[in-house]
Amino acid sequence: MLADRYDAEFVRRNLLSKENYKPFPTCEERTEWLDVPQNVQRFWIEKAERKLNYSWPTITATQYMDFSRTGNRVKYDSLLLERRQDLASLVVAECIENQGRFMDDIINGIWCICEETFWGIPGHGYMMKRQDPLPDVTDPIIELFAAETATLLSWAYFLLKKKLDVSSIMVCERIHLEVKNRILDPYLQRTDFWWMGFNQERMLNNWNPWCHSNCLLAFLLLEDDQQRREEAILKAMRSLDKYIERLDSDGGCEEGPKYWIYAGGKLFDCLELLYGATSGSLDVFQEPLIQNMGRYIYKAYIDGNYYANFADSSAIVHIPAELMYRYGRRINDAKLSGLGAIELKKKREEATHVEFSTMFRLLSAVFHYREMEQDTGESPYIRDAWLGGIQVMVAREQEGSSKGLYLAAKGGHNDESHNHNDIGHFIVYYDGSPMIIDPGVGTYTSKSFFSERYSIWSNQSANHNLPLINGVQQLAGRQHRADQVIYTQEDSVASISMNIENAYADSAGITSWKRSISLIRDSNPSIEIKDNFQLERMTGDISLIIMTPHAPQFERIGIIALQDINDNKLMIRYDGEMFAASTDLIVLDDEVMSDVWGDQLYRIKLSAITAIDHGESIILINKL
Incomplete structure (x- = not known):
């Protein structure tokens, strides 16, 4: 996208000097x-x-x-x-x-x-x-x-x-x-820094555009030697191409909305710097991939500060208002610029502060503030979205509103950047309020990366909305993935179906586990989680996990109610003859996680009552 299109001669002719x-x-x-x-x-x-x-x-x-x-x-x-x-x-x-x-x-x-x-x-x-x-x-x-x-x-x-x-x-x-x-x-x-991608020793992630955006600025602002400035631009473009090449055309961010700030958002910063340093001659903002990378963030938007938080992302994310606004204006997307304007109006003072003191964004916020205040944009509440590259679907009851049911679900594989073992996982919100959730990420420690990563409870599949079979959880690695993934979207229903068998170790004894997750838009809208499974042997050690921030209310066998502080109430209906329901309390002693969810979470377990080797389970979630 960059290095082949904009060669050394182009850079020599168009790159502004330090003085200019x-x-x-x-x-x-x-x-x-x-x-x-x-x-x-x-x-x-x-x-x-x-x-x-x-x-x-x-x-x-x-x-x-x-x-x-x-x-x-x-x-x-x-x-x-x-x-x-x-x-x-x-x-x-x-x-x-x-x-x-x-x-x-x-x-x-x-x-x-x-x-x-x-x-x-x-x-x-x-x-x-x-x-x-x-x-x-x-x-x-x-x-x-x-x-x-x-x-x-x-x-x-x-x-x-x-x-x-x-x-x-x-x-x-x-x-x-x-x-x-x-x-x-x-x-x-x-050339040996892994994030440059020249040696391909590690999978590229947000580090690539994040580091380049800052290195580019240092060269543009400080370097007196024009030849060294040109060399830096050319090297940055070659390396950024390595990152861009691994992205899917739909622009989905596998690292989650928090890291979009530093992945897609930092790539945008790089492209803005290249655009500005060449007086607009280096311009790739009409490329579909670049536009889709910006649009990802409103496709993941739920309401307020809530985003569909797969991978190492908190459910509450403070996206810089100016970043969304500038990105939206540059690609002529009123939904994206409108989301930036909404963010500014929510927290006017905080919108001028940018995490990690990224001065390029901070200064952009200062000088675009008046313009953002006056922007009305378009509603960012889209009804349906499918990101096929990372196999994530989102759906809500109606376009243009956070009212009603909201569903996000994913397939993918368990070797994504900032991966959690979560193939077949889903979240549910009601009127913009979290009801069935992804716990998100806690404070990073030395265990957060490399060999001990999956010793952390919030990275494990047993603490996501997934099956637990014979005590076996999902495993990390690209081979542990969703197969036969199909996304369907119609006015009356949006759904994703997949076989999650390969996400688990062989010791789970799964022959096939087909899961479909659907938002049904009818007179009584609902979310349906259907599991059709075949096991190698009879077992009673089968559990379906549901994570929630609200104390479950066991109305009667087969019905569990979830109610938030605003009295929003959902009913979870399951087969009471097939499963017995219980609850585990998870005390949150990590400040990053408790800032989002409070002092505790609840893990609902629907456990098989008798030994079986095949079956069909349907969980229905709807409004009271």
């Missing part, structure tokens, strides 16, 4: 800064005022070593990100106010960050050639947060260079030196 690349006004260019809405100006100035005469938090060697000693990723990562978020706030506030009162704190922040041995986080130290509890200063790897840091410092340089030079020319020289040594030189010299 002006993505946003500098602090000295006052007209646009003064035109920023007063409420946005006030938000950032008040935020920065809390950091006046700031004592920048200390980051110690033993705090870094805590990851290798205990597996904790939070303590060090939080300190690292706090420094960057605070510096970003101070830089934006100084550009808005232009009185110089934040400059000393900005200089201290820049100097602290430049003094850090490693700009990344301990959890990514595995990329270093020598493995040790502390980072190797002689091995400047490029990972997510090292690249983010380089961009933050580059923006401080770009926006405030004249003011910084008044205090000391050493500040900008130090930024230039550190970014060159840690990011710019390794980026051009090395």
